[in-house]
Amino acid sequence: MEKTLVILKPCTLQRGLIGEVISRFEKKGLKLAGIKMTWLTDKVLNEHYAHLSDKPFFQRLKNAMSIIPVIVCCWEGIDAVRVVRAMTGATNGRNAAPGTIRGDYSMSSQENIVHASDSPENAAIELARFFKDGELFDYTWLQTACVYANDEC
Numbered sequence: 001m002e003k004t005l006v007i008l009k010p011c012t013l014q015r016g017l018i019g020e021v022i023s024r025f026e027k028k029g030l031k032l033a034g035i036k037m038t039w040l041t042d043k044v045l046n047e048h049y050a051h052l053s054d055k056p057f058f059q060r061l062k063n064a065m066s067i068i069p070v071i072v073c074c075w076e077g078i079d080a081v082r083v084v085r086a087m088t089g090a091t092n093g094r095n096a097a098p099g100t101i102r103g104d105y106s107m108s109s110q111e112n113i114v115h116a117s118d119s120p121e122n123a124a125i126e127l128a129r130f131f132k133d134g135e136l137f138d139y140t141w142l143q144t145a146c147v148y149a150n151d152e153c
């Protein structure tokens with residue numbers, strides 16, 4: 001099954017929305033494969049946001065992402081990358097559709113609650129960036145038989 005990375009950003013921890021956002025992924029039927037609290041370093045943020053290094057908001061974004069710790073988690077499921085991106089919504093919370101995480105909880109283009117991997121290739125790179133060997137777990141998830149038809153997985 002496909003795995004994807006979600007980062008619950010510092011704004012989410014400050015606003016007391018960690019449980020609420022995790023609950024959405026659980027209720028959707030995604031399997032939690034790993035979760036931890038970590039304080040992001042400048043080195044990791046330079047890698048993670050390399051595609052934005054020429055943007056005027058790059059330093060501001062890095063500051064916001066390292067002001068307090070974040071929660072990183074790995075969610076697993078069929079088409080997990082696409083499903084989680086759809087649940088996340090547009091980058092700017094003011095433009096994100098109601099019903100999406102950003103659409104429901106964010107009013108900002110920066111303080112937008114979650115990061116979610118945007119492709120299976122990037123998900124693999126990002127999961128390797130944030131989780132060491134042994135921090136992602138393969139276990140029997142009893143919900144599988146209720147979440148999927150038996151010929152889907």
Ligand code: UDP
Pocket residue numbers: 052057061090091109110111112114115116118
């Ligand atoms: N960001 C920002 N201002 C912008 C665009 C992006 O502060 O105009 C921040 C925002 O926190 C976003 C992150 O940079 O989540 C990464 O940007 P990306 O374009 O990868 O958007 P995402 O994949 O998070 O929707």
Ligand code: MG
Pocket residue numbers: 118
């Ligand atoms: Mg992105």
